[in-house]
Amino acid sequence: MYNADVVVIGAGAVGTAIGRELAKYKVRAIVVDKRDDVGGDASKSNSSIICSGADCPPETLESELCRSERLMIERVVKELDVPFRVCGAIMPAITQQQMDALPEIYNDAYRNHVYDVEFVSPKQILEMEPEVNPAVLGGLYIPGDAVIDPFLFVAAQAENAAENGVQFLLNAEVKDIVVENGAVERVETTAGSIKTKYVINAAGLFCDEIAEMAGERDGFVVKPRKGQFFILDKNTPVRISHIIYPIPTPESRGKLLLETVHGNILLGPTAEDLEDKEDHSVTAEELEGVERDCRRLVPNIRVQDAITQYCGLRPNRIPAGYNIGFGKKTKGYFGITGVRSTGVSSSLGVAKYVIWQFRKNGINWERNFDFSPTRKGIVRFSEQTPERKAELIKENPLYGRVICRCETVTEAEIVEAIHRCAGPRTVDAVKRRVRAGMGRCQGGFCAPKVIEILARELHVPAESIEKNLQGSYMLTGKVRNGEETAE
Ligand SMILES: Cc1cc2nc3c(=O)[nH]c(=O)nc-3n(C[C@H](O)[C@H](O)[C@H](O)COP(=O)(O)OP(=O)(O)OC[C@H]3O[C@@H](n4cnc5c(N)ncnc54)[C@H](O)[C@@H]3O)c2cc1C
Known part of the structure; x- marks a missing residue:
């Protein structure tokens, strides 16, 4: 049994932004996700636009939160080193x-x-x-x-939140929200139970199912x-x-x-x-x-x-529109629904708005003055001067091994990504962190090497490495029982 003050369901743009915002307070926060990586669903497959709010439905919470993110984003991307x-x-x-x-x-x-x-x-x-x-x-x-780089935007927020004490529980599908005497008591996940007072539903496409678990469906659906x-x-x-x-x-x-x-x-x-x-x-x-x-x-x-x-x-909510707030029936439940086409552009605003709603309801957590807002990005070898490249290779010879030739990604970058907080565990997760496999050959050449590096660094057999979703294994076993080919 895990113990938390707040459980955030969903590690997409919205859930990770909330996780990072919670790290600014002295609360025990756990962000859970059914996937084996942070990054969400819609949050990693969108147009990558941070809109100013100009073309949002007029005079809505959506436009307000997009506009508020636009005011913060330039500072936040500097803090988090995000393109x-x-x-x-x-x-x-x-x-x-x-x-x-x-x-x-x-x-x-x-x-x-x-x-x-x-x-x-x-x-x-x-x-x-x-x-x-x-x-x-x-x-x-x-x-x-x-x-923006939407992958790094989300991963960087997760990393920074984790560095500041927020726990990320992955491969943890929420199966139930247990309500006792009208209040949230615990969250049941496939990775264990979490005792908590508050649960924040940031489950994107599945937020209707999570709302249902808390008795807060209220007639809406998400298609x-x-x-x-x-x-x-x-x-x-x-x-x-x-x-x-x-x-x-x-x-x-x-x-x-x-x-x-x-x-x-x-x-x-x-x-x-x-x-x-x-x-x-x-x-x-x-x-x-x-x-x-x-x-x-x-x-x-x-x-x-x-x-x-x-x-x-x-995540197309019907009826449409941002719907963010505490539940009407279940104490401790907080829902975020309707974040359909602008959730990357509004996620920082949504996170601030969530905290504001908690404060308005008398929940004033103590500030965590140890919170460090900065995260140093992984050095992109390909963007360095020839002199700096030489220095990097001298410091760490793995910079001298180019794994992804299309995007010039070195082994040192991949190894660093794997060992970061909330680091990648699959081939696609590595791709999203350092762009190995994002180029013209789409991983045709580098995927086997990435599998090898993941297996070595995580001390697991190569056959257990997945491409992306659970069960998407890329290798079925060893050719010739692993014997070397005779030269
Ligand atoms: C085609 C397209 C283009 C878009 N273009 C833009 C754009 O340019 N700019 C913009 O701002 N927005 C854009 N959007 C919208 C934006 O991508 C979404 O609004 C945003 O990503 C939603 O983020 P989220 O964190 O709410 O959801 P998601 O990213 O979907 O994350 C939800 C997470 O919840 C997890 N989850 C679900 N159910 C459970 C469960 N039972 N237990 C545990 N975890 C669970 C999922 O695994 C997932 O990781 C676009 C979206 C699409 C699809």
């Missing part, structure tokens, strides 16, 4: 109907208190982004929108809304430097284009309403739609330079 770029966004109108929609979008930005949005002429747009469709009639410029993407090779010749948004419709924000913080071009996502919360398939038909729609904005984009496709499932 981030304020690139701004352009929303070009290609048809007269789209032009007619612009004033309302502009007004909504004002209603959301984002006042730096500007109307821009076709000439201005083409000066800013020469690859935009030359038929553009005008558009909006949203200077505050930015891109997956799938988004499929292309990622293009860094060398693709058609470049853009801003986020290029389509004009949104009431149904969807549409398919966009951007350059990620690592220099790949991202296209997507789709918006497909599903029933199955485990459907992570990508389909030719939907991806053709991504290409078609993105070409309307940037006609020369080269989808033939795609190095991978992936999808994410938005």
